[in-house]
Amino acid sequence: MRQIDHWIGGAEVASTSGRRTPVFNPATGLIQAEVGMASNEDVDTAVAVAGDAFGDWRSTSLSARSEIMFAFRHLVEAHTDDLASLVTAEHGKVHSDAVGEVTRGLENVEFACGIPNLLKGGFSEQVSTGIDVHSIRQPLGVVAGVTPFNFPVMVPLWMLANAIACGNTFILKPSEKDPSAALLLGELLAKAGLPAGVFNVVQGDKVAVDGLLDHPDVRAVSFVGSTPVARSIYSRGTANGKRVQALGGAKNHMLVLPDADVDLAADAAVSAAYGSAGERCMAVSVVVAVGAVADPLVDAIASRLPKLIIGPGNEADSEMGPLITAEHRDRVAGYVGGAGSQGATVVVDGREQHFDSPTCEGGFFLGVSLLDHVAPGMAAYDEEIFGPVLSVARVDTYDEGLRLINANPYGNGTAIFTRDGGAARQFQFDVEVGMVGVNVPVPVPVAYYSFGGWKESLFGDAHMYGPAGIDFYTRTKVVTSRWPDPATSAIDLGFPRTR
Secondary structure, eight states: OEEEOEEETTEEEOOSSOOEEEEEETTTTEEEEEEEOOOHHHHHHHHHHHHHHHHHHHHSOHHHHHHHHHHHHHHHHHTHHHHHHHHHHHTOOOHHHHHHHHHHHHHHHHHHTTHHHHTOOOEEEEEETTEEEEEEEEEOSEEEEEOOTTOTTHHHHHHHHHHHHTTOEEEEEOOTTSOHHHHHHHHHHHHTTOOTTSEEEOOOSHHHHHHHHHOTTEEEEEEESOHHHHHHHHHHHHHTTOEEEEEOOOOEEEEEOTTSOHHHHHHHHHHHHHGGGGOOTTSEEEEEEEGGGHHHHHHHHHHHGGGOOBOOTTSTTOSBOOOSOHHHHHHHHHHHHHHGGGTOEEEEOGGGOOOSOGGGTTSOOOOOEEEESOOTTSHHHHSOOOSSEEEEEEESSHHHHHHHHHHSSEESEEEEEOSOHHHHHHHHHHOOOSEEEESOSSOOOOTTSOBOOEETTEESSOOBSHHHHHHHTEEEEEEEEEOOOGGGOOOOOSOOOOO
């Protein structure tokens, strides 16, 4: 049985806890490896190693850090298939989707390559007679990232690229469900020339997370995951005096107006709802159909679903793979099973789908489902399903659709499909959601903007990656200086003035 352990000080290190948990291949249902769960001692070791490495790393020139980031960028690109294959084997998403994940993560490394420009401060001359003021950005120290199972490459790159480029040392706690990609990232960073101890991986569960949140030498924690866990991490981390950025769950709505191109909207809805088996925080969960567009849109979506090819992610024809665990598959199926009794119409029931590939037997597969006439108060609407289930809510007007979206407790992503530029502009002005797409169903910002939702999709005010990432991983120091003529020195107990 393959053993997966920590990456501390530039090398693999075995867990001291004696606890191990299985890593499944979701396409077969078989255990393919075991990962060691960190003890508190393992966390302490990783933090100590990162702390020892911080002094030299923060003193490393910006040009040298940039050079390492450029080298890392080339190595990630060269090993895209290797990283994607690990994602497919342990998460289950199809290979092309995993390649896309690596590519979007790579954008964040490319952004961090510009760190000399990103860390520029400001300077003001002669703010008072003989006095100048300038600001500088400095790293925090040891920082940590806790990342989810659904993007085991992209989300770590959201965090580590900026954190390390800014001069921090970084500890990654990946999901125990798909832990291998984190170790390959560690190897690539070492090959790029990153000094040992600057990047570390601690495998584990709640013990590891709590250890990082409570450790006095960890200055900041980044998190992406479900809303209940995000809330807990934000509360515990900030109570311990840390900076915390905690991105939570989502219930993303796609508003379709009567003038929209129905085929375009249907293609977008299917792509955004069922890609990666719906295990995306930016997946479209609810299509809000306005007026007369509802019937033709539901028909168009339903007609596309039998054509989707569901199978193991390493098979070239597969368009959607399995879910991450058997328990999660059964939970998602439960929403479909209970929808009818709560008043929804089950247009397509994924539980009834039969898979052509014999290799699906034993895997955590579930077919795609489409629910119509879904409304608040139903479990399928109120809760984050995080699986291949698309709900359709019907409204009579744009205003009613907008109220529905704004009343939802989540505010991660949303989209509007229309040919009316005025309506689209009004929507982006009115909607209370952090990321908005106009005829774009999954509006994940490019790396030189920042990612973050509103309401219960984000705890705290720190968005992730891009300019917000630079702000999060640095603190500003303002220096006021003068070089006086000793002949003008005098005692003055008054408050300093700038005039």
